[in-house]
Amino acid sequence: MALLVTLSIITVLIAGGLELNRRVRAAVVDTAATRDRLTLTLMASSGIHAAMAMLIKDKSESPVDSLQEDWANPEKIAEVIADIPFDAGQIGVTIIDELGKxxxxxxxxxxxxxxxxxxxxxxxxxxxxxxxxxxxxxxxxxxxxxxxxxxxxxxxxxxxxxxxxxxxxxxxxxxxxxxxxxxxxxxxxxxxxxxxxxxxxxxxxxxxxxxxxxxxxxxxxxxxxxxxxxxxxxxxEGSININTADLPVLIAMMPSENTDYAQAIFDYRNEKDGETFVHDLSGDGWYKNVPEIPSDFTIDPKLIRNSSDVFRIQANAQMNDIQETVTAVIQREQEKKTGKWTCRILRWQVGTYE
Known part of the structure; x- marks a missing residue:
């Protein structure tokens, strides 16, 4: 009887020990995951602020916004992000012009x-x-x-x-x-x-x-x-940045559903000589310089702009097989007293942008 009682006690102790071990391990894993998730959110947030700095710098250099600028170049963005030191993990950032829509x-x-x-x-x-x-x-x-x-x-x-x-x-x-x-x-x-x-x-x-x-x-x-x-x-106002609008939007902007003209404008806008863009996009009417466009062709002036101040920035951070996404919609604004450009956050979302 003493042996059976001893074995029963040992069995209960072993089962309890194993369950306690499982719970402790789960708590440790959950805590580590929470720590990593918080770290990733902060990493992604730093990417958002780096992108805002790029947009402010861009505004001080040129009143025109186009896909020819650094903020729209993934390699240039990656160079800026590379200057942010992280012990582990990495982040990727994309910037999209909301007024190109x-x-x-x-x-x-x-x-x-x-x-x-x-x-x-x-x-x-x-x-x-x-x-x-x-x-x-x-x-x-x-x-x-x-x-x-x-x-x-x-x-x-x-x-x-x-x-x-x-x-x-x-x-x-x-x-x-x-x-x-x-x-x-x-x-x-x-x-x-x-x-x-x-x-x-x-x-x-x-x-x-x-x-x-x-x-x-x-x-x-x-x-x-x-x-x-x-x-x-x-x-x-509804005006669309012709320098950043995607092809389907360009087609919709045409006086008629002329996909050929829209494609010609799209290609002209993106034409390069090596790593250098060929064409100047600083004027509202630059599309008239496209060789395929007839001289009498005109897009409704109410639909066109060549600058933007509202952008969507998405930063994705990865570490230890975990990833987190932070999305911010920002608006560039000029302070009345100082004249300096800043970014005001219109929307901030942690998680996949919907």
């Missing part, structure tokens, strides 16, 4: 917020038709006009039965969904809100192989107006 909030005429901005409406029509044409089978029931009307109804400040056209959507439509929700009847604050608009199916928003709406549109670009209208003192 289509400003979704510019579709209507803020601050009144009631009617279409016609130049934006025409561009939206070209853009959505271009996306639909990429996969006509998937988008056979999707209509460009219906999407534009529904986006307008989501944006406009009128929430009544007067839907735009025959296929817009006001609150009554969204309240009939499961689950129900309300339209904003104001500006989009997050690009993911666009996926909640009638007609914008997930395949159109995210893409089905070819990219969807998401990479080419932005909610940023707000400017203040001197006089309030219905309690609103802001507007969205």
């Amino acid at each position: 289509i400003q979704v909030n510019a579709l209507i005429d803020f601050p009144k917020g009631r009617h279409f901005n016609e130049s934006q409406k025409i561009m939206w029509d070209r853009f959505t038709r271009l996306l639909i044409a990429q996969d006509e089978e998937t988008f056979k029931d999707v209509e460009a006009t219906a999407i534009i009307n529904s986006v307008k109804d989501w944006l406009d400040s009128g929430d009544d039965d007067a839907t735009t056209g025959l296929n817009g959507a006001e609150a009554e439509y969204y309240q009939g969904l499961d689950p129900p929700y309300m339209p904003a009847n104001g500006p989009f604050m997050d690009i993911n809100e666009l996926s909640r608009v009638k007609g914008i199916i997930p395949e159109l928003f995210r893409g089905t192989g070819p990219a969807g709406l998401e990479p080419y549109v932005t909610v940023y670009g707000m400017t203040q107006v001197p006089q309030e209208v219905d309690g609103k003192d802001f507007s969205y």
Whole structure:
């Protein structure tokens, strides 16, 4: 009996010891992972601030922003990041011009917020038709006009039965969904809100192989107006930086859906002689110098700009098989008293940017 009791006690002690060991090891691993995650977040944050320093330096050197500058060159960014000492791990940083995209909030005429901005409406029509044409089978029931009307109804400040056209959507439509929700009847604050608009199916928003709406549109670009209208003192100009716009956006900016002209402008903008860019992009009308462009060809001046002050910076840090992403949307601003340029953070997100 004494032997059995002894063996039973030893068995219980061994089992308890093993369980205690497992819990201690798990706690150590979790603590190490938390430590590494915090370290990675701080590393990525330092990458964000290094990128902001590059953008401030760029603004002091040139009023024009283009893909020919250091902030858009991955190798130049890597050189700056290399000057930040880390005991372990590494970070990668990308900078994207938010004003090289289509400003979704510019579709209507803020601050009144009631009617279409016609130049934006025409561009939206070209853009959505271009996306639909990429996969006509998937988008056979999707209509460009219906999407534009529904986006307008989501944006406009009128929430009544007067839907735009025959296929817009006001609150009554969204309240009939499961689950129900309300339209904003104001500006989009997050690009993911666009996926909640009638007609914008997930395949159109995210893409089905070819990219969807998401990479080419932005909610940023707000400017203040001197006089309030219905309690609103802001507007969205909707002008797009022709020096940084991606090819689908350039196609949408064309007076007609002329992919050849857009491709010619895209290639001219990126042409190099060795490591040096060939062409000057400092003027709004530089695209007229493209050899393939006819002399009478003109892009709507309301759609064009050649500078930007809103950028999205994404920093990815890696260490010990763990990675962390920090994304910041920043706006360059000039201090009134000192005249110095600074970066104001409009959005800060830890984790994958959605």
